[in-house]
Amino acid sequence: MHEITIYGYPTCPHCLETAALIVDMGFTYDYKSLVIQTNRQEVVSLAEKHGIRKEDILAPVVMIDGEVLIRPDEEVLRATLS
DSSP states (O other), X not given: OOOEEEXXXXXXXXXXXXXXXXXXXXXXXXXXXXTSHHHXXXXXXXXXXXXOOGGGOOSOEEEETTEEEESOOHHHHHHHHO
16 A cells, blocks of 8 residues: 655645545545645655755645655556556
8 A cells, every 4th residue: 555645735626636536546645734834844845855846846745655746647646556
């Protein structure tokens, strides 16, 4: 089983679509709202550790087994979770 965390905003269409796809694929995930300052700081820190600049961060940010994905599309999610 994969360890999945979604960092997103409650009303973000991309965030909601990503979460629905992950569930449709049969996986569960932890959700961290980017409305909360500490979660925003956490996602910036994770991205920077993976060589992603703060300016390039778009919601949702999905972490799968330690790999950080910035606004992944369906193809990327399916490939990563296969």
